[in-house]
Amino acid sequence: MSVKSALIDPSWVRILIVDDEAMVLNVLKEQLQPEGYHITTLDSPSKALELLQKENFAVILADNEMPGMTGLELLSKVKENHPTITRLLLSSGLTMTALSDAIKSDSIYRFITKPWLREELLVTLRNAIVHNRLLSENKALHERNIHLNLKIAKMAEEEQAAEAQANAQGLGTSEFRPMSDQQGAFGEAPGTPTPQGVEMA
Secondary structure: OOOOOOOOOHHHOEEEEEOOOHHHHHHHHHHHHHHOOEEEEEOOHHHHHHHHOOOOOOEEEEEOOOOOOOHHHHHHHHHHHOOOOEEEEEEOOOOHHHHHHHHHOOOOOEEEEOOOOHHHHHHHHHHHHHHHHHHHHHHHHHHHHHHHHHHHHHHHHHHHHHHHHHHHHHHHHHHOOOHHHHOOOOOOOOOOOOOOOOOOO
């Protein structure tokens, strides 16, 4: 039974697979491409890091046993530089303690042991894709919130500046009003009745 989810459109999913063994790369590609995923394979961690500077992927699946840099080391770098990419580790040599520690530290999302079952691989990959979507949506929401907060803060500053300018203009007008506008002939406020018995000139 296919593990495709109605919530996931595989046509947008890009997966990067890194392994120094060509046979493993070919088998994984043959198993995943029929699901509709876009698969890219590379045979070294250095090539993967270089490609990730130019292109984006939803999931990276890396073998741990590779020369020059282990898969776990590669995925730790990916976490640092591309945190929204979901990281899967393919391994047959690491202990369960080491794998558990890697998951707890968020260096990897999940691991797949060699040899693997195709259905298990597909289920793990589907979960990884869902995880990637959630991370991407949370990041986008966080960025929108930051943008909105900055916009609100700017509007508040502009409103305060306008209010301060209006107050300053109002104060200036009051200070320079002619005396005749502010007081009557006897210094009283305009509109004050003239005292009886006092004859105006």
